[in-house]
Amino acid sequence: MIEVTKLNNSKLWVNADLIHSMQSAPETVITFTTKEKIMVREPVEEISKRIIAYHRMVNAGPTGPDLPANLN
Numbered sequence: 001m002i003e004v005t006k007l008n009n010s011k012l013w014v015n016a017d018l019i020h021s022m023q024s025a026p027e028t029v030i031t032f033t034t035k036e037k038i039m040v041r042e043p044v045e046e047i048s049k050r051i052i053a054y055h056r057m058v059n060a061g062p063t064g065p066d067l068p069a070n071l072n
Contacts, residue, residue, distance in 0.1 A: 002050040004030070004040040012038070016051045 001013040007027060018032045027039045028047060040047070 002047070002054050004038075004042055004047065007039050007041060009041075012040075014038075016054050019051065022047060 002016050004012055004014055006012055014030065014032075018034065019030055020033045021031045022044045023029045023031070024044050028042060028044050029037055029039050030047070031037050042050075
């Protein structure tokens with residue numbers, strides 16, 4: 001999930017895997033695979049960076065000092 005800011009400045013977490021497309025108009029319009037649309041303050045480029053960072057984190061697998069030894 002990635003965080004975005006709606007036009008009323010409220011924060012919203014959206015499922016990055018359900019994003020179908022994004023368009024700048026001048027606010028960013030996110031269209032989901034469900035055909036639902038939302039307008040957000042972040043530019044398309046920033047949302048794209050957040051999606052990439054999210055997928056890198058998910059695909060990195062479990063790591064870190066807080067995991068049991070058999071998972072490291």
